[in-house]
Amino acid sequence: MCRLADLPEGGSRGFTLHNGAAAEDIFLVHHQGRITAYRNSCPHTGGPLDWVPDRFLNLDGDLIQCATHDALFRIEDGVCIAGPCAGRALTALQVEVRNDEVSVRLE
Numbered sequence: 001m002c003r004l005a006d007l008p009e010g011g012s013r014g015f016t017l018h019n020g021a022a023a024e025d026i027f028l029v030h031h032q033g034r035i036t037a038y039r040n041s042c043p044h045t046g047g048p049l050d051w052v053p054d055r056f057l058n059l060d061g062d063l064i065q066c067a068t069h070d071a072l073f074r075i076e077d078g079v080c081i082a083g084p085c086a087g088r089a090l091t092a093l094q095v096e097v098r099n100d101e102v103s104v105r106l107e
């Protein structure tokens with residue numbers, strides 16, 4: 001996916017993964033020493049969350065923010081705490097960091 005050094009603390013990055021003809025948009029967040037990954041798909045419309053590439057967090061950097069509706073999601077579990085999908089959650093993906101390499105398992 002990427003090197004850990006390419007995803008500094010407080011950062012987020014989007015990726016498009018290709019599996020044959022299918023493409024899947026995901027994003028990673030590095031927050032408080034932990035890497036989390038989610039599908040880049042809001043639970044209420046299925047639309048993407050970022051407003052510019054690699055910008056998934058609010059200005060304080062402590063929540064994931066939908067660029068279209070300002071909905072806020074906790075970084076640690078993807079649960080929406082404010083906005084049109086409050087109480088629902090982003091789809092989390094399993095992350096592994098080994099030898100400075102970050103990888104994500106889609107299923």
Ligand code: FES
Binds near residue numbers: 044066071
């Ligand atoms: S697309 Fe769901 S909160 Fe914006």
